[in-house]
Amino acid sequence: MAQQRRVQLSTQRPTSTVCVLGTELSLDVCGSAPKGAVTFHVQGTPGVKLYVVHETQSIKLPSLVGRWPLDTGAEVLLAMDTLSKDVGDEKVRISYFGESGGVPIGRAMLYLTCVEVSLDADTSRSGTVSRTLLDKATWSWGPEGHGAILLVNCDRDDPKAWALQSSTPDNRDAAVRSYADLKDMSQLVLHTRGPRTIFTGHRLVLHTDYSSAGRVGVFYSGNSTALKDYKHVLGGLQLSYTIKPSRHQEESIFYVEGLSFPDVDFSGLVTFHVTLLESPEKDLLETPIFTDTVVFRVAPWIMTPNTLAPLEVFVCSVENNKDFVAAVRAVADEAKCPLTVCPLLENRGDRWIQDEMEFGYIQAPHKTFPVVFDSPRDGGLVDFPVKRILGPDFGYVARQSPAGVSSLDSFGNLEVSPPVSVQGKEYPLGRILIGSSFPRSGGRRLAKAVKDFLVAQQVQAPVELFSDWLFVGHIDEFLTFVPAPDRKAFRLLLASPSACYQLLKEKQEEGFGEAAMFEGLQKVSKVTINEILANEELRKFNTYAQSCINWNRDILKRSLGLSEQDIIDLPQLFQGKADKGAEAFFPDMVNMLVLGRHLGIPKPFGPVVGGQCCLEERVRALLEPLGLTCTFIDDFFSYHLLLGEVHCGTNVRRKPFAFKWWHMVP
Structure with a gap:
C-alpha cells in the first residue's frame, strides 16, 4: 500500500503542496466544502491521476459520473508518476455545487509539484x-x-x-x-x-x-x-x-x-x-x-569448522618447544599453508594460543573479512590478538567476564561443527559447541557475556556440552571433526576409553601384554599393557570418563543429526579423580591439528607391537581410509605434561563458507 497523506484544501485561497513519487494524497473535500454544498466535481491536469472513493468503491477519473454527493465518507485520492519540471506545474480543482446545481458555489485549487525522495x-x-x-x-x-x-x-x-x-x-x-x-x-x-x-x-x-x-x-x-x-x-x-x-x-x-x-x-x-x-x-x-x-x-560473527580449508596456522615459540614448532611447520608445509610464529617476546611464555582466541569472519554482499574473537582468558597472549592480528581487513571483537574467568572461558572450550541437518532443520554454517558444567549443578561455565554473544549471532545456534568433568574442562579434549569424502562430508572423532581398553585387550590376547607405554621417553615411568589392564582404579576412572563422553555423544547425535556411522572412536585413556577432574593418561590424540586432509596428531607413545605403536596403527587404520594423512607430533614434555596438546598449542584461520549467511533461516 502506497504511503498516504491527508491534504487540507481551502476555497478562500489556493493550496500548494508536494507530491512525492510513489505516494498518494488524500484530499479533504468535505472539510473545505462551503456552506450549502451537496455535490462536488473534480478535475486535474494530465499529470495527475485522480480517484474518487465513494461507498467503498474507488473510481478513476474522468468517469461517466460528473458530480459526486458530498457524503461524509467521500474521498478524493491523487497520485503522480511523472516528475515536475517546474514548481506547481500540475493542478487539481474541486468545484462545489448547491442543491440547485448550475454555477459552482465555491472552488478549491491545489497546485502540485511532483518530486522524488528515495532512501536506498x-x-x-x-x-x-x-x-x-x-x-x-x-x-x-x-x-x-x-x-x-x-x-x-x-x-x-x-x-x-x-x-x-x-x-x-x-x-x-x-x-x-x-x-x-x-x-x-x-x-x-x-x-x-x-x-x-x-x-x-x-x-x-x-x-x-x-x-x-x-x-x-x-x-x-x-x-x-x-x-x-x-x-x-x-x-x-x-x-x-x-x-x-x-x-x-x-x-x-x-x-x-x-x-x-x-x-x-x-x-x-x-x-x-x-x-x-x-x-x-x-x-x-x-x-x-x-x-x-x-x-x-x-552481519553476525561466524566461526569456521575444521572442514574448511586452512589459510594460516599460528603457533607460539617458547623455551622448550623448538621441535614442536618445527613439526607443526612440516605439517603446515605439507598442507601448503603459511605458518605464523608468535615469538616469546609477544607471548610472554604463554603457549596456549588456541585458548586465547578464535578465528571467524563477517560478511556482507560487498565485503568479507576475518575477525578474531579474543577470549576473556587474558594470559600472556593477552595483547597478541589486538596488537598483532587486528589490522587492515582483519577485525577484532572481545567479550569480558566481570564476574571473573574460569578455565572454561578459554577457547579450547569453543568449537563449531560442520554444516548439518537435524530433523529437517538446516544448519548450513554448522552449530557452535561450548562446554559447561551441565548436567551438574554449580561448577564452571562459559562466561555469560561470551555465551550471550554467541547465541545472539543466530546463524550457528549453540549447543551446550558437559566438559566440567575434565580438569582443564575444554571440549577439544574429547572431540574434533575431520573432513571425509562420503556421508555428511565429515566425521566426528571422540576420545574413547572403551575403544582403548578393547585395543589393549586384543594386544594382550595376542601375547604382547609386556609391551610398555612411553618407551623412548626419558625419566618417564613405563607401564605395560598387563599393568594397565590390571589397574582397577584406572579402569574405574575410565568407566566414569566414558560415561561423561557418552552423555556428550548422545547430545551431539541429537543436536547435529548424527548416526553412529558418522562417529569414529579414537582410543584414549584418562586419569585423575572425579572430584578434581580428568587428565589425559597419554597424549590426547583427539586434540589434533586439522589442515585439510593433513592431520597433526599428538604422538601417544603407546605400546610398540611388531615394530609399530599400536595406538598410532589403530588411528591410521581408522582415518587413512578417509583420505587423511596422519602425522604424529611429539608434544609430551612441551604440552602434554602441562595439560594440553597439539590443538591447544596451535590455531588456524580458515576460508569462509561459500554459503551466504543471509540465505539461511535461523
Whole structure:
C-alpha cells in the first residue's frame, strides 16, 4: 500500500503542496466544502491521476459520473508518476455545487509539484545499491529474503596506526582515516529529483532512533571525494542530520558502519529514515509530509569448522618447544599453508594460543573479512590478538567476564561443527559447541557475556556440552571433526576409553601384554599393557570418563543429526579423580591439528607391537581410509605434561563458507 497523506484544501485561497513519487494524497473535500454544498466535481491536469472513493468503491477519473454527493465518507485520492519540471506545474480543482446545481458555489485549487525522495541501500543483496520495489522497511531471511546488511567496522585501516601502536579498531572512533575504511561500510543513497527550488524551500532530514544511534556511525562528504571532507553526521548522540541536496547532483551518498555486533541487548537491526518537512508559513513549526525508511541488519560473527580449508596456522615459540614448532611447520608445509610464529617476546611464555582466541569472519554482499574473537582468558597472549592480528581487513571483537574467568572461558572450550541437518532443520554454517558444567549443578561455565554473544549471532545456534568433568574442562579434549569424502562430508572423532581398553585387550590376547607405554621417553615411568589392564582404579576412572563422553555423544547425535556411522572412536585413556577432574593418561590424540586432509596428531607413545605403536596403527587404520594423512607430533614434555596438546598449542584461520549467511533461516 502506497504511503498516504491527508491534504487540507481551502476555497478562500489556493493550496500548494508536494507530491512525492510513489505516494498518494488524500484530499479533504468535505472539510473545505462551503456552506450549502451537496455535490462536488473534480478535475486535474494530465499529470495527475485522480480517484474518487465513494461507498467503498474507488473510481478513476474522468468517469461517466460528473458530480459526486458530498457524503461524509467521500474521498478524493491523487497520485503522480511523472516528475515536475517546474514548481506547481500540475493542478487539481474541486468545484462545489448547491442543491440547485448550475454555477459552482465555491472552488478549491491545489497546485502540485511532483518530486522524488528515495532512501536506498543494497536491499537485494547484490553488492551494489539499486532502485527496487522490495520493502526497504523490513528485513527477511532466506534465499528469497531481502534487506540491507551492515558490517561492524572492527578492523583497523588507519595507515598511521602501526607507527602509533594503536590498538583501536575503526568502529571505536568517529573518523574516516583511509579510503579502505570506506570500503568496509555500506552505502545509503538518497535520491532527490524534481525542481531544485522545492528542496531549498523544504527541509530534508536523515534520522535514526535512540536504539539504533548507538549501534551505527554515518559519514557524509557532500559532493567531495576528499578524505578530509567525510564528516560524522549520524550515530552516537547525533540522531538527525539536515541534508542540503546539490543543485547539480541527484544522489547523496552516505557511508554507514556498524559499531557493535548483535548481542543480548541488540537484535542486530538498525533503522534509518529520511523525512521531507515543510513549513506552511513563516514562524510555524515544520510538519512532515513524507518519510522513507531503510532497515539494515548487522552481519553476525561466524566461526569456521575444521572442514574448511586452512589459510594460516599460528603457533607460539617458547623455551622448550623448538621441535614442536618445527613439526607443526612440516605439517603446515605439507598442507601448503603459511605458518605464523608468535615469538616469546609477544607471548610472554604463554603457549596456549588456541585458548586465547578464535578465528571467524563477517560478511556482507560487498565485503568479507576475518575477525578474531579474543577470549576473556587474558594470559600472556593477552595483547597478541589486538596488537598483532587486528589490522587492515582483519577485525577484532572481545567479550569480558566481570564476574571473573574460569578455565572454561578459554577457547579450547569453543568449537563449531560442520554444516548439518537435524530433523529437517538446516544448519548450513554448522552449530557452535561450548562446554559447561551441565548436567551438574554449580561448577564452571562459559562466561555469560561470551555465551550471550554467541547465541545472539543466530546463524550457528549453540549447543551446550558437559566438559566440567575434565580438569582443564575444554571440549577439544574429547572431540574434533575431520573432513571425509562420503556421508555428511565429515566425521566426528571422540576420545574413547572403551575403544582403548578393547585395543589393549586384543594386544594382550595376542601375547604382547609386556609391551610398555612411553618407551623412548626419558625419566618417564613405563607401564605395560598387563599393568594397565590390571589397574582397577584406572579402569574405574575410565568407566566414569566414558560415561561423561557418552552423555556428550548422545547430545551431539541429537543436536547435529548424527548416526553412529558418522562417529569414529579414537582410543584414549584418562586419569585423575572425579572430584578434581580428568587428565589425559597419554597424549590426547583427539586434540589434533586439522589442515585439510593433513592431520597433526599428538604422538601417544603407546605400546610398540611388531615394530609399530599400536595406538598410532589403530588411528591410521581408522582415518587413512578417509583420505587423511596422519602425522604424529611429539608434544609430551612441551604440552602434554602441562595439560594440553597439539590443538591447544596451535590455531588456524580458515576460508569462509561459500554459503551466504543471509540465505539461511535461523
